[in-house]
Amino acid sequence: MRVILQRVRRGSVTVDGQVTGVVDVGFVALVGVTHSDSQAEADLLAKKTANLRVFEDAEGKMNLSALDVGAGIPVVSQFTLYADSRKGRRPSFTDAARPEAAAPLVDYFAERLRTEGIQRVENGVFGAMMLVEILNDGPVTIILDSEDMK
Numbered sequence: 001m002r003v004i005l006q007r008v009r010r011g012s013v014t015v016d017g018q019v020t021g022v023v024d025v026g027f028v029a030l031v032g033v034t035h036s037d038s039q040a041e042a043d044l045l046a047k048k049t050a051n052l053r054v055f056e057d058a059e060g061k062m063n064l065s066a067l068d069v070g071a072g073i074p075v076v077s078q079f080t081l082y083a084d085s086r087k088g089r090r091p092s093f094t095d096a097a098r099p100e101a102a103a104p105l106v107d108y109f110a111e112r113l114r115t116e117g118i119q120r121v122e123n124g125v126f127g128a129m130m131l132v133e134i135l136n137d138g139p140v141t142i143i144l145d146s147e148d149m150k
Contacts, residue, residue, distance in 0.1 A: 001041040001105070002081040004030040007054055007140035013074050013124045014131040021122020023072025025055075028134050031109055032081025033102035034095050041146035042105055046112035048149070049073070054140055062140075072120035075110040076132055077102065099127055 011028035013021045029049060055064040055071065066073065079102065083091035096102070103126040113121045124130050 001034065001037045001045055001109070001146045002032040003045050003049060003109075003144040004078070004081065005049060005052070005054075005142040005144065006030075006134050007137045007142075008135050009137045010133065010135040011072075011074050012133040013076060013122065014133070015125045015128045020124060020130075021074040023074055023120055023122060025069055025137075026071035026120070027066060027073045028132065029073050029075045029109075029113075030078040030081065030132075031075055031106050032078050033097040033105045034082050035097050035101070037097060037101075037105055037146065039105070039108055042109040042112055044146055044149055045144050046109055046116055048144055050113060050116035050118055052142065054142060067117050070119065072122065073113055073118055074122040074124065074132075075106065075113070076124040076130060077106045077126045103127070 005027045008028050011023050050067050051065045053065050054062045055069045057063040079096040082096040085091040110121050110123050
C-alpha cells in the first residue's frame with residue numbers, strides 16, 4: 001500500500017460538482033493499493049499518518065503530528081500510485097489492485113485514521129472522476145510505502 005501525504009492549508013474533493021470532503025489544516029492522503037495488501041498494511045500506514053511529526057510547532061520546527069494540530073484528512077483512492085512507466089509511453093497499472101479488493105482497503109484505511117484519533121476524515125468516491133484541490137503547505141509531501149516499512 002502506498003500513501004502520498006500532502007500537508008495542506010486547504011484540501012477538498014469534488015465529485016460531479018458536489019464537494020464530498022474539505023479540510024483546512026491537515027493532509028490530503030492519496031492512497032494506492034496493490035494485490036498483496038491487507039488490513040495489516042492499512043493499519044501500519046494509518047498509524048504512521050496520524051503520528052508523523054511534520055506540522056510546525058510555535059518555533060517553526062516540524063515537531064507536531066496530525067493528532068497534535070487537529071488535522072483533517074481527505075482520503076482519495078489513487079490507483080495510479082502503482083503505475084509502471086518503465087516501458088513505452090503509456091503506463092501499465094497491472095500492479096494496482098482490482099477495485100473489488102482496493103475499495104474496501106481504502107475505506108478501511110480511512111476508518112483506521114478515525115480509530116487512531118483523527119477527528120475529521122473525509123472520503124472521496126472510489127472509482128469516480130474526482131477534482132482534488134490541494135493547497136500544499138510548505139510544500140511538504142511525504143511518501144509512505146508499506147513495503148519499505150516491513
